[in-house]
Amino acid sequence: MANFSFSSNIKNIQNQLVAQSIRDTSNFELLKSEESIKTVIKSYIDRFKSVEGRLTEIANYVAKSKEIIKTKDFNNLFESVYFDLQVLYSDLELVDNVLALNLQRNKNYFSVIKKRLTDLWSRLNVTRLNSFDNDPTDECYFEPINTQLNFLNIQNVQLDKKNGYLHLQPIEKSVQNESFKIKSITSQLQPADNSDGGVSHTTNILNTFSDNYANGSRDMLMNGLYKEQAICSDIPDMIINVTSNTQPLYRNYHGIVSIVDIEFNYPVEINKIDFDLFGDFVTLIDMVFYKTESQDEWKLITKTQEDLLDEADSRGLNIEQLAHKKGFDTISFYNINKVNIKFLRVILNQENYVFVENKAIKETSIDERIYEDLSERRYELVKFGSSLDDALSTPVSDENTSLYSQIMGIVETNKNIEDILWKIVKLINPEVKIQSVDFARSLLFELGTWSIEPVLEKYTNQIGSFDTIDYKLQDKSLISVSLATAQETPLYTTCNWYLNLNNRNIPIIENNKNWRKEPANIIDFSNIGLFGDWPGIFVNLDFPVDPALSDNIEIFLEGERLDLVESKLAFLNSKLIYINNITARNINLVIRYPAAIHSSVLVYTLSKPQLDLNTCSVVSSRKETLQSLINNSIDLRDKYTVTCTTASYEESKIWFGTNFNSVIFIDNQISISLSYPVYEVFKNSITYGSSKISAELTDIQNYITGATCIYDFSPKSFNSPNMPQIVVSR
Amino acid sequence: MYHPINNFIPNTVLLNKIYIPEFDIPKLTELSGKDIILESDINGNLTIINLSNPDKKWLPFIDISKYDNKRRQWVFEDDDGLIFTIIDNLDLEFSMKAYDYSSSEKLLSCLSLNYNLGYNLTDLTISIDNLTKKEKYVISGYELLRYEPIIVLVDGVKLKDVTHYFSNVSDTLNDILTTQNKEFYFNDKNNRLYTNQNLTGVRKEDIKIYIYTLTNYIKLKCRMASNIKTHAFVTPIIDYYIVKLNGQSFRE
Numbered sequence: 001m002a003n004f005s006f007s008s009n010i011k012n013i014q015n016q017l018v019a020q021s022i023r024d025t026s027n028f029e030l031l032k033s034e035e036s037i038k039t040v041i042k043s044y045i046d047r048f049k050s051v052e053g054r055l056t057e058i059a060n061y062v063a064k065s066k067e068i069i070k071t072k073d074f075n076n077l078f079e080s081v082y083f084d085l086q087v088l089y090s091d092l093e094l095v096d097n098v099l100a101l102n103l104q105r106n107k108n109y110f111s112v113i114k115k116r117l118t119d120l121w122s123r124l125n126v127t128r129l130n131s132f133d134n135d136p137t138d139e140c141y142f143e144p145i146n147t148q149l150n151f152l153n154i155q156n157v158q159l160d161k162k163n164g165y166l167h168l169q170p171i172e173k174s175v176q177n178e179s180f181k182i183k184s185i186t187s188q189l190q191p192a193d194n195s196d197g198g199v200s201h202t203t204n205i206l207n208t209f210s211d212n213y214a215n216g217s218r219d220m221l222m223n224g225l226y227k228e229q230a231i232c233s234d235i236p237d238m239i240i241n242v243t244s245n246t247q248p249l250y251r252n253y254h255g256i257v258s259i260v261d262i263e264f265n266y267p268v269e270i271n272k273i274d275f276d277l278f279g280d281f282v283t284l285i286d287m288v289f290y291k292t293e294s295q296d297e298w299k300l301i302t303k304t305q306e307d308l309l310d311e312a313d314s315r316g317l318n319i320e321q322l323a324h325k326k327g328f329d330t331i332s333f334y335n336i337n338k339v340n341i342k343f344l345r346v347i348l349n350q351e352n353y354v355f356v357e358n359k360a361i362k363e364t365s366i367d368e369r370i371y372e373d374l375s376e377r378r379y380e381l382v383k384f385g386s387s388l389d390d391a392l393s394t395p396v397s398d399e400n401t402s403l404y405s406q407i408m409g410i411v412e413t414n415k416n417i418e419d420i421l422w423k424i425v426k427l428i429n430p431e432v433k434i435q436s437v438d439f440a441r442s443l444l445f446e447l448g449t450w451s452i453e454p455v456l457e458k459y460t461n462q463i464g465s466f467d468t469i470d471y472k473l474q475d476k477s478l479i480s481v482s483l484a485t486a487q488e489t490p491l492y493t494t495c496n497w498y499l500n501l502n503n504r505n506i507p508i509i510e511n512n513k514n515w516r517k518e519p520a521n522i523i524d525f526s527n528i529g530l531f532g533d534w535p536g537i538f539v540n541l542d543f544p545v546d547p548a549l550s551d552n553i554e555i556f557l558e559g560e561r562l563d564l565v566e567s568k569l570a571f572l573n574s575k576l577i578y579i580n581n582i583t584a585r586n587i588n589l590v591i592r593y594p595a596a597i598h599s600s601v602l603v604y605t606l607s608k609p610q611l612d613l614n615t616c617s618v619v620s621s622r623k624e625t626l627q628s629l630i631n632n633s634i635d636l637r638d639k640y641t642v643t644c645t646t647a648s649y650e651e652s653k654i655w656f657g658t659n660f661n662s663v664i665f666i667d668n669q670i671s672i673s674l675s676y677p678v679y680e681v682f683k684n685s686i687t688y689g690s691s692k693i694s695a696e697l698t699d700i701q702n703y704i705t706g707a708t709c710i711y712d713f714s715p716k717s718f719n720s721p722n723m724p725q726i727v728v729s730r
Numbered sequence: 731m732y733h734p735i736n737n738f739i740p741n742t743v744l745l746n747k748i749y750i751p752e753f754d755i756p757k758l759t760e761l762s763g764k765d766i767i768l769e770s771d772i773n774g775n776l777t778i779i780n781l782s783n784p785d786k787k788w789l790p791f792i793d794i795s796k797y798d799n800k801r802r803q804w805v806f807e808d809d810d811g812l813i814f815t816i817i818d819n820l821d822l823e824f825s826m827k828a829y830d831y832s833s834s835e836k837l838l839s840c841l842s843l844n845y846n847l848g849y850n851l852t853d854l855t856i857s858i859d860n861l862t863k864k865e866k867y868v869i870s871g872y873e874l875l876r877y878e879p880i881i882v883l884v885d886g887v888k889l890k891d892v893t894h895y896f897s898n899v900s901d902t903l904n905d906i907l908t909t910q911n912k913e914f915y916f917n918d919k920n921n922r923l924y925t926n927q928n929l930t931g932v933r934k935e936d937i938k939i940y941i942y943t944l945t946n947y948i949k950l951k952c953r954m955a956s957n958i959k960t961h962a963f964v965t966p967i968i969d970y971y972i973v974k975l976n977g978q979s980f981r982e
Contacts, residue, residue: 137974475787476977477944495966
């Protein structure tokens, strides 16, 4: 099939090609299918060359001067052209189909690699964590989340399968890299091309944004291989002013740097950027800038301030808050402060390289890989969807611009058949640049992206939740459980963990942190004694507050930090707080507080099954005491169980005395303390000694069972020196 | 070695390490009949009870807060924090006699002795004088059971547990094949109970073994929220998590 001529029967050739292609592709191997495509492409190139770019000998038919135009000949001409074009179309469709098949295989191949890589990465993470873990455990379950959601009762959360993050369910999403939104894109590679200086740019123009958005399909941001390439004689070490602002911003880089400038047709809003990176090495996204107007100064894209919890002092702009990350696969910047952008500037840096030649070889094909490996063609993008419905790593192909449609576009928009053929050849078979380099040593640097996707995502305002599967300890009684997570909780977002044991949720603080941030659990006290008249709200916390740090407690209302001097915060006990100037119940309130992590004790309460633990609280420092109490009453025995909860040590001392002995404390919001078995009642906790009232066992049991209580309960404030004093306007 | 009565310290807790025994009640499992296999020892005497089940390895839960490792005795507290031990099957011994206990009568609350059998202890008003006599007490038809990880009854007679739960000292039995000193120890390695009793002629149904176990699995629940009613443009993100489980094993 090396030589074709116009006289060859095109249909036969086509049939041969099809047969050959099918033979080649019937074996599901990547390499073979690529070869088959190359065969097809080569056959076309040969064919076009053999007829000098012309399929139909138009000259035979075109009317010569002074000759009479014969209608029959003319009709034959068009029939012939029509026939040829029809064959060409069907052949091209075949090529497109073969490429699609090949693409699919490449995607699957890539998926397998990606999965294995992720798996290895996960194992590496566990190994690293175990190595540095000073808290050895019998069994350690690592859940990387990036494979699939093995969870139960999933509500309002979504797994981003592209990068393996779990986040709240988006309710609106606008992808801002669609062709019609983009005005132009340029990129600038540093260090500049300078053969005498030992730098040679070898980027293929087909892999540049500027070509794609000026002459091409204008979809490279979504779906194409943007790739910069340079050969350097040494590792570049540069200081670059990465903005054009009046105040220069100098950054020091090793390797090559690409500054990509995207101009949108109109300002768009973004709060997230995804990068699908290209390359064998880790690439650094150093910084991302934006401008709303062309005359504006470049501003940094920053992430919403991450609440580092324990590291309260580190607040302020730091590198962690910038869109700054290294990665080899995908990089996602979530929770960017929502900005309105018309210009976006991305700084990519690649400091890794390969040696491409020694001194003896003077000439090499730099872009060999794009020639050899069709998967790097711009139309061969591996694209992963992030929807939960897709299996992970199943590429979404509908975003690929079909080669066929591109060719059809060329055919339909060009009148000159030579132009058509030239453009098709160029499209199918990018030029191979032959580069002659004469450096003492040659380092090849590459960087690029498969896609850059600025997104505006709005998330649900519902609570997202999920239950995990059972984590089991083989043949052993479970004694303790702790939890390490890698999670981000930007300011006023919360992510709280609970152990679920016998259908009870026990709060747990992850990562040995001392701080807790949780949505306020507002308790309705409107029907409880004196509290009913209080205008504010009562909030029950998961953990006792550390009295020594209680000044640092923070409250956010709808994302805004409240001034606590104004808000009049008061502690009724170490877990129950009262906020005076907030009245609405259905509000988004976040409490950020230091938990008394090293100064808490277990206390025991009576609770009714199926009732919230905190709404019915008879508290004792001894389990046996309560057990004895309810066992002495048939009424109580059937209705209550003894469960344990936590309280601040300091607070417990107030309740139970310094020896923590013989005292029951009824209702954590009401100051009655009962001594057992004498049953002394402490009316008001501020002056304990002087307000003792004696009570009988039956009185206590009557109180618990809901009978009329003869005692006048009054609220107690937790008077630690550092606790804000209760201030109530009534 | 015990806490003085007036110096009771409640269970301190780390909020980031959940101590499961406080949240779960040990489950008592009864094994008898087909659950067990009787085996002979090296001398051909039928003295071994094999709990073997290919799917289940038994590791009883030991409430270490109530185990006196040195004396190999389980210790208990009454409501005042008075700690006492049971030295024989049902004989009580107050090792707390050293404390100045003025009252001549003492109300014992032994509810922690047994998690499953609830019984009324109001009748158990024991005179200190009586206690020194080491009388046996039977309360409302129940034996005063102490908390032990494994209880073995052969023909209704309880064997004394001489297992060294927390040390590497070899377990030994006294007076093999005698009716005195009815003893057993548990070997967690092979799931067998070694007794000094002649089990020949004993029906497997007449051997009852009670084992306390605690849960061995846990679930997690996570709640994420943006906490903004409108304009929720931020989200918490979870990359991965690691659950660390610690179990209890003998002789660590």
